[in-house]
Amino acid sequence: MTPLHLSFYSAFTLSALGLAFHRTHLISALLCLESMMLSMYVALSMWPIQTQTSSPTLLPILMLTFSACEAGTGLALLVASTRTHGSDHLHNFNLLQC
Numbered sequence: 001m002t003p004l005h006l007s008f009y010s011a012f013t014l015s016a017l018g019l020a021f022h023r024t025h026l027i028s029a030l031l032c033l034e035s036m037m038l039s040m041y042v043a044l045s046m047w048p049i050q051t052q053t054s055s056p057t058l059l060p061i062l063m064l065t066f067s068a069c070e071a072g073t074g075l076a077l078l079v080a081s082t083r084t085h086g087s088d089h090l091h092n093f094n095l096l097q098c
Contacts, residue, residue: 004046011039026081026088030074037067 019032045060078088085092 004050008039008043008046012036012043015039023090026074026078026090029090030071030078033074034067034071037063037070041067 015032015035019029019036022032023029041060041063044057044063048055048057082088
């Protein structure tokens with residue numbers, strides 16, 4: 001395993017662990033999701049270089065657009081939940097109540 005692959009795997013694993021264990025605020029969960037998407041984007045961007053193919057792939061650009069849409073939706077949910085519940089603590093949200 002090359003150091004480049006190790007850094008991608010460790011970045012994705014650390015952000016997944018951050019999402020699993022540090023879920024106190026909604027903004028920290030959104031940042032962990034964004035770091036997971038960023039590590040996947042960089043890995044997909046480096047994939048044609050590592051395999052030495054000359055054809056450009058559309059998959060990293062598609063991943064980047066979905067990541068931007070996810071970030072916009074997450075921030076809109078953050079603003080809406082802060083306005084309705086008063087804070088962004090995840091333990092204040094009850095899915096059974098409106």
